[in-house]
Amino acid sequence: xxxxxxxxxxxxxxRVRAIVEHAGGDAKGIRLSxxxxxxxxxxxxxxxxxxxxxxxxxxxxxxxxxxxxxxxxLYLLGTQMDFEVTPLRSGFTxxxxxxxxxxxxxxxxxxxxxxxxxxxxxxxxxxxxx
Numbered sequence: 289x290x291x292x293x294x295x296x297x298x299x300x301x302x303r304v305r306a307i308v309e310h311a312g313g314d315a316k317g318i319r320l321s322x323x324x325x326x327x328x329x330x331x332x333x334x335x336x337x338x339x340x341x342x343x344x345x346x347x348x349x350x351x352x353x354x355x356x357x358x359x360x361x362l363y364l365l366g367t368q369m370d371f372e373v374t375p376l377r378s379g380f381t382x383x384x385x386x387x388x389x390x391x392x393x394x395x396x397x398x399x400x401x402x403x404x405x406x407x408x409x410x411x412x413x414x415x416x417x418x
Contacts, residue, residue, distance in 0.1 A: 293345045293356050294367040300380060301352035303371040307336070314338040317353030320369070322360040322399065330363075330399050332382060365402035
């Protein structure tokens, strides 16, 4: 079994399934990418997928499908995607070992590419998920 780009908690998988069910039609899952923005420089972007991109990595957990954009893979290696509900907000959260800082509002982050040499030295094989 290869090394997956990232993982989903049960809560994140449940929320992805709910998004797809409520979207109806041709919705198949969500796509996770990284875009420039916010005060820390980068933001996670989540979009509905109706037609998967063959170049994306597919992560599946409990029938939930998350496609990861190829340009985001190095920034997301080892990330755990979760979904939380608090009294003030609800949304996806990312436990990302490649995050070096975040802005005070929590909407943007600073990310560094994963250190592939360190991953290789640790004995973990990095293999594309699909």
